[in-house]
Amino acid sequence: MSVLSKPYFHDEAAAFTFVEGLIWPEGPHCRHCGSVNRLTKVTANPEKRIRHGLYRCGQCKGQFTVRMGTIFEESKLPMTKWLQAIYLMCSSKKGVSALQLSRTLEVTYKTAWFLAHRIREAMRDGALAIPFGEDGGAVEVDETFIGRDPDYSGPGAAYHGKCKVLTLVDRQTGRAKSQVVDKLSAADIAPILEANIAREARLMTDEAQLYKVLGWHFADHGTVNHSRDQYVSPQDRTIHTNTIEGYFSIFKRGMKGVYQHASKKHLHRYMAEFDFRYSYRIALGVNDEARTNRAIEGVVGKRLTYRGGTNQRPEATQA
Numbered sequence: 001m002s003v004l005s006k007p008y009f010h011d012e013a014a015a016f017t018f019v020e021g022l023i024w025p026e027g028p029h030c031r032h033c034g035s036v037n038r039l040t041k042v043t044a045n046p047e048k049r050i051r052h053g054l055y056r057c058g059q060c061k062g063q064f065t066v067r068m069g070t071i072f073e074e075s076k077l078p079m080t081k082w083l084q085a086i087y088l089m090c091s092s093k094k095g096v097s098a099l100q101l102s103r104t105l106e107v108t109y110k111t112a113w114f115l116a117h118r119i120r121e122a123m124r125d126g127a128l129a130i131p132f133g134e135d136g137g138a139v140e141v142d143e144t145f146i147g148r149d150p151d152y153s154g155p156g157a158a159y160h161g162k163c164k165v166l167t168l169v170d171r172q173t174g175r176a177k178s179q180v181v182d183k184l185s186a187a188d189i190a191p192i193l194e195a196n197i198a199r200e201a202r203l204m205t206d207e208a209q210l211y212k213v214l215g216w217h218f219a220d221h222g223t224v225n226h227s228r229d230q231y232v233s234p235q236d237r238t239i240h241t242n243t244i245e246g247y248f249s250i251f252k253r254g255m256k257g258v259y260q261h262a263s264k265k266h267l268h269r270y271m272a273e274f275d276f277r278y279s280y281r282i283a284l285g286v287n288d289e290a291r292t293n294r295a296i297e298g299v300v301g302k303r304l305t306y307r308g309g310t311n312q313r314p315e316a317t318q319a
């Protein structure tokens with residue numbers, strides 16, 4: 001049986017029950033006063049405009065649904081379509097374009113575009129609970145260049161005019177964390193490494209001057225010489241950046257093949273999407289269904305508001 005034939009992808013009541021189970025594992029609680037008692041479920045009745053998933057609180061007399069305070073809140077889209085969209089984005093290797101989403105879900109392009117960006121917010125991890133490289137594990141750090149950086153003007157090699165992405169991969173847990181940065185200077189990069197990598201870690205980078213300055217902060221620092229096409233140290237085979245090269249190749253294929261026109265101001269959300277799928281990938285024992293559920297659990301507290309309100313047009317983009 002295909003995963004997509006599950007009732008919560010087609011039946012609105014089942015979709016609410018499913019999402020409530022993930023977001024409220026201990027049962028519903030009132031969005032207004034926090035009460036877990038005297039909550040009554042109101043029977044959905046579309047003719048009387050009574051929404052699915054509506055609860056009434058006997059304590060404060062307020063009404064709420066599981067959508068409140070989540071990325072689902074400001075949309076009239078049925079929950080079934082949200083769940084289909086999340087599943088599609090979680091199960092595709094390289095991502096799903098807004099055009100593809102709009103065709104599959106039968107929604108407008110604009111709806112699909114906003115939907116996809118909200119789902120990327122749900123995929124975004126906040127601060128790491130456990131820093132990378134704890135217990136002395138290896139953490140690979142490298143940067144890549146993509147698209148055009150509209151904030152840059154001036155001389156320099158071609159990559160200076162591109163958007164800069166710094167990625168960290170914890171070799172032990174297999175997780176990735178990326179950040180869009182304005183400059184690749186020690187002053188810009190140091191706080192990112194210090195906030196996300198344990199001091200006990202073995203840092204793995206190329207021989208860029210930048211990392212030489214930062215390496216002392218960690219227990220060990222192994223380097224390979226990318227400019228001489230060296231990706232594994234001949235002296236010590238554990239010194240390499242192969243893991244992060246693998247991450248970048250998935251990211252680059254996705255950005256080229258699916259999200260051709262991602263702009264700098266949205267790039268961090270695309271990075272969150274690639275980090276998410278990579279960190280919860282099948283090789284780490286996470287299947288499509290578990291990955292989808294993990295994304296749904298991330299919808300809480302991630303409401304995305306765009307400056308200029310909801311009338312702001314999505315960019316002329318195919319992504």
Ligand SMILES: [Zn+2]
Binds near residue numbers: 030057
């Ligand atoms: Zn209440």
